Amino acid sequence: MKLGFLVDLNLCMGCKGCEIACKVENEVPLSSWRLRVKYLDVGVFPTTTRNFTPLRCNHCENAPCERVCPVSALHYLDNGIVNIDNERCIGCAGCIMACPYGAIYMDPETNTADKCTYCAHRIEGGMMPACVTACPVEANIFGDLEDPKSHISDYIAQHQNNGGVQVRKPEKGTNPNHFYVGGGNQTLNPLAHKRIEGYSLFNNITHLKHVGQPNHGIIDRFMEPFVSHDEKGGH
Amino acid sequence: MIENSISATQAVVTLDVALPGIIWGWIITVNMWAKSIGTGVVLVGAYLFYRHKKEDMPSLKWVIPTVSFIALNIFLLFTLIDLHQPYRMINIFLHPNWSSAITVGAWMASLFTALITVMMIVSLLDYFSDFRKNCVVARVVRANSIIYDKLFGFVVFLAIPVTLYTAIIMAESSARELWQAPTEMLQMMWAAFMAGSAALIYFSNNWAVAVRKDLAFVLAISVAGSFGMYMGEYFFSFKAAEAEATLEFIHSGGEYFGQFWTAMVVGFIMPFFMSILAIKIDNKVVLKVAATATLIGLYMAKDVWLKIPQLLPLS
16 A cells, blocks of 8 residues: 545645644644645736645655654655654754655654654544545545555546646655646746745744744753643643 | 746745744754864874874874864764754664664764774873872773774774765755755865864974974865865856755855855965965964864854755745
């Protein structure tokens, strides 16, 4: 079994339902995301379009994060999921440096790296990932890539002609198990668009101060095991 | 309208909560800088032992392991404090993942530090022979001071991979295209020779003129080599688009343009000419100023090279 994801960007309407479902299911702390939806405006008025691209861990077959993790906190499950063991992670951030997709973050509450696990705990119980069940237009398609009869295999077979199925940054050689239909250079290549101050829908986003934040007090990292949850700010 | 000015794609990100930018910051810069000194003094010291008589540099035998010991402990301390779970550092030894250069490097650096510690104790007790003269342990150590020479060759050999492994960590950081170049390994070696010679210059007051000239020579060659490689990257880089986009941060108008060029002038161009001058006139003050400038410039250059790839959006 090799589990994979496919997002049909033609269907995605940017409701962020998947993002919220992920946050709730996995108790992702404030100012952190396992899954987020990027908005991209393309074109010149009046021929403009707004594109939505859900971004999450690609669960690569050749995962740089798994290779660089010094303690194997990042590891493969038998079903192909790149899982993370928060109890073992030392918080070196090597995986954050290695992931070409920016999918890994430092959890401000546990002070360890964290990321999308394709809801491995739900899959173990026979359920779909939370983002799949939340999507109102079934843009998120999840299943076994090795099963030719699975919905995802069928979807890939239907759309793969003429480059209809893409992955992010194929040149990195990571062999992602996360695919997109209806994507293009503009939506999938971070160098093909601009990020300009003042053109974001939300500006001045506040990030909470926490132990996991970069450049936060070094002493806090050593004191963290001895400080109660409430004293840390009660996230 | 802004979209008209983006001729290539006319695409603007209007919502994406970027993940935190610089994760490996100044702590890692200090880490790399201190390691360059820790291994550099061993490599440059070995070169001096090969080239000159011990009598020409009487304190070198204890200066090498002592400076290296201090620098390596700074390096290890900053490695530890950069971890978000510092108490779990032990997991690197209990649950090692050998495909990770972080793991291999941690093991090698630990072994290297242990051997340097032994050499430091032996050489200090040997050099300061009146210290703890009647202590049994000190007497045993002095009686076995041959261990220094036996370890030295292996430590010099080990200093090379300990110097280079950070370049492998960077090479494993697939998200940062700028660090992927094989030249990073050579830059690490240049940095070690720069930092090593600069550190030893501070102790060279009573050494023979020929030794000081050799130190100045190593410093001049290493800053020139490193500077040449930085310029190669800066002006003639033929890398992937991501690396080119990263270098924009140090090109004219870039966020780190000032720091990069300050580093180049202070840490590379100035020390080069001062070292050449010191070779000709054997001026100790000029040589020490060159050493200080090198260490400052090296820190600034490493800091820039570490941070700029982290500023590039990955999504």
